[in-house]
Amino acid sequence: MKSDQMKIPQATAKRLPLYYRFLENLHASGKQRVSSTELSEAVKVDSATIRRDFSYFGALGKKGYGYNVSYLLSFFRKTLDQDEVTKVMLVGVGNLGTAFLHYNFLKNNNTQIEMAFDVDKNKIGTDIGGVKIYDLNRFEEIQSDDIKVAILTVPAQVAQKIADRLVDAGIKGILNFTPARLTVPDYVRVHHIDLAVELQALVYFLKHYPLD
Ligand code: ATP
Incomplete structure (x- = not known):
């Protein structure tokens, strides 16, 4: 996201990709406007939160009209840098x-x-889903x-240990799927997704x- 949008609260920013995906589907199906109630049901975020989120970027829906889908979509595309493909690596x-x-x-x-990247000799040099796998021991020269x-x-x-190397090599964001809690400098952002914990929380x- 661009720096001039940094004043959007983090919780709002995290919901933007969710809104974006839904609006893209709406747009593809030819729908021109959407109410906050419809959006709310689709993305499972309450409509008051949606209205507050949207107000941060000046998208004020009109009563009885809702929001203009194309306008919202072009706004989200710019905000989320969707015009440009962001390349990521996987370790x-x-x-x-x-x-x-x-x-x-x-x-x-x-x-x-x-x-x-991986350290497994059987995986290094192969290609999975069109992505080449390199030797992690040569990370610094290849990245x-x-x-x-x-x-x-x-x-x-x-x-x-690997996170330290990523940070030293200039990585600024890590999507951590391991159960480990990572320590990184404060200029690096870590988002932690522990699938086992999420599943356990849902069961709990x-x-x-x-709900009934
Ligand atoms: P698999 O069945 O392929 O081992 P897994 O997800 O159960 O998959 P893990 O033990 O979690 O296996 O390892 C995930 C991947 O991380 C494996 O491909 C492994 O080769 C790789 N790996 C293990 N140690 C390191 C390391 N020090 N640096 C980089 N990759 C590593």
Whole structure:
């Protein structure tokens, strides 16, 4: 996201890709306007939050009309830098890493895994989902300066050591799928997604806070 949009609260910024994806589908189906209630049902965010989020970027829906889909879409495209493909790298081509290499991120947002790293001799030099796998031991010489984001899918016990190397090489954002809590300098952003914890939390909520 561009620096002039930094005053948007982080919680709002995190919801933008969600809004963007839904609006893109609406636009593709030829819909020209959408109400905050419709949006709310589709993206599962309450409509008051949506109205507040949208007010941060001056998109004030009209009563009885809703929001103009094309306007919102072009705004989101600019805000999320969707006109430009953001290249990312992946470290750790195990089961999860391999799934990501096969996943078409371009389908829903403009990011693309450009290169992958591993230490497994059987994986180095191969190609998965069109992405070449390189030797992590040669990371510093191979990595490209125009990639600032890394997806980390290595075993937890090596995550910190690898994160340190990523940071030293200029990586500014890490999407951490390992259970390890990473320590990084404050100019580096880490988003942590622990799938096992998320699943466990869902099961817990279903059990203790059933919706019906
Ligand atoms: P797999 O079945 O392929 O081992 P997994 O997801 O169960 O997948 P993990 O042990 O989590 O396996 O390892 C994920 C990937 O990280 C593997 O491809 C492994 O080769 C790689 N890996 C292990 N140690 C390192 C390391 N020090 N640096 C980089 N990659 C590593």
